[in-house]
Amino acid sequence: MSAVTTPARGRVREFLGSNRGREAIEAYILILPTILGLIVFTASPVLASLYYSFTRWNLLSTPKWQAFDNYIELLTEDPLFWITIKNTGYYVLGTVPTGTVLALLLAIALNQKIRFVAVFRTIYFLPVVSSVVAISVLWLWLYQSDFGLVNELLRSLGFRGVRWLSSVTWAMPAIIIMSIWHGLGYNIVIFIAGLQGIPQDYYEAATVDGANAWHKFINITIPLLSPVTFFVLTLSVINSFQVFAQAYVMTRGGPVNATKTIVYYLFQQGFENFHMGYASALAYVLFVIIVSLTLFQFWFQRRWVHYEL
Template structure:
């Protein structure tokens, strides 16, 4: 009887989260899956078309353009974001008053991505932005960051690295603080250098944290939208046209809800495959336990 009573209270406490997950994640996902098989403009009666929406997406040059832009963005953001966050976490790990520094680094994470994008539009303005002003002060002519097709994705990646630095740094810092000091003390007795301690102690014991950060960055990179929408509107010449922007464009500009849902399902499948591959490959480099 007591176990049933405890189980009842357990279900009661998890019910708000479960209902939120059901209403705002699972049901929309199932509805999007249904929409991917119909032709619907958002107003009329949906017409079942089978796999036509998926075939149309795979034959659409805009879809492949968006995919290539997204992959390019990922290549720029993920390695740089992980390395920079790890370096900052290592530097802060032994600093007095790390809580204050952690607060300042984390502040951009809780700031609206739209407002951050607007501010960075001014910073990256090619004509009177502060970044090009500083570059001109040292004799360098800066590019037209947001209007040059070659620089627009790196510009958005730069913003994203800065925006996610605080979150990733906090995760790495928590992982570093979970590593026992006895390992480093033993290494110092054996004469290991700081670099050797980093290579043979810190990085292996931090690999589960690195794996988590990598998974989260892959997912968030595939879902990049706010920065491109606010700063460039997908331009110039669709050079910053990402997959989620393509889904938005299909749904709310062209009103082809079925094709938009099909693109969303393809994106879901890509993220799922990438995640499963990372879980498969983690056995080679992720070390759990002591």
């Protein structure tokens, strides 16, 4: 035993005494606070919520183990859960495709050599670095039925005003429009980076072959931009499923649960009704949905993502 471990110990001492070993130790010391922070503030709550999802707990009493009762009630006895799933899916389908297409078109426009292009890029990115709560309050005033600027614009064009946030029909589209505007700048920056990474040689060769702008876009830009598009779509889907602040600030989930999303419902169960076990089960159901969709996207990207022509 000692004959086996002695050479190993010698190699360890030799490694620790080398420059590479000292650099490794220094690196681990530097990242130790981050690792501890992840363990204390991320990993521990995640594992704790997994345990609580199998209990009935109201923050004040001792958690009572009840196995899969929360999940069974959630999936089979709670109609509001399925309403929030439908609303969240509506929001995802409304924001992700539209936001991605608009971001791509604007990125192409802002990638041209035009005057003040840096100013325009900054203007589009400003909402991204602004607080979503502040922006929600701003759009709350814009959507105001009687004197909001959106309805004033519609009336000036000869249309009737819309009760944006008090209508079951229009409340979710109103939040979708605001969310697209808020997140547009981030996707534009990502697409611009992707566009600038496409070699110009391809476009020059296509020009020599007589290709017009549309053919270049379809046969060069779209295929070579597909990895960036995949990245944008994946992040957009993940973020859209976690929408909360917009519904909380602008509609409080109304009217008649028309904008109540799954994260908002989780918040209500956990921090208004103090059903922490049920809220934890909701969180893990959402986690499974997001992970499943993300894995599907990674599987399906093999059919349409191209890393070279």
